[in-house]
Amino acid sequence: MFGNKTPDPTPSLVNQAAQSAEHAIQATQRATNQALDKLEDSVQDLRQQAEPLLQRVSEQTSAMAQRGMNSVRDTGQQIRDRAHQATDNTANYIKDEPFKSILIAAATGAALMALVSLVSRSRQH
Secondary structure (H helix, E strand, O other), X not given: OOOOOOOOOHHHXXXXXXXXXXXXXXXXHHHHHHHHHHHHHHHHHHHHHHHHHHHHHHHHHXXXXXXXXXXXXXXXXXXXXXXXXXXXXXXXXXXXXXXXXXXXXXXXXXXXXXXXXXXXHHHHO
């Protein structure tokens, strides 16, 4: 009666559970590695697509900046040219009409003095 022992199934079940867990872990690791590989490929594809776009944006920005600087330089030159022309016109007018020029200068001076006087009085009150 005591001589016939049945083998204990517990170690076999534990081994099977451990193997199943090991297989599940390995399958999860493979799936994770594959997902990471796909993600890395996608990131590299995006980087390759973005580089030409960024290069083009950089070139366009540089071109716009250059056009802006050229425009400012041209506008500055135009203003200088107009100022020289106004100076020449004023000098010619003074040569041609000296009496009128003196009257205009006196009237302008008087108007400026009146304006300064008016502004200084308003600040005092």
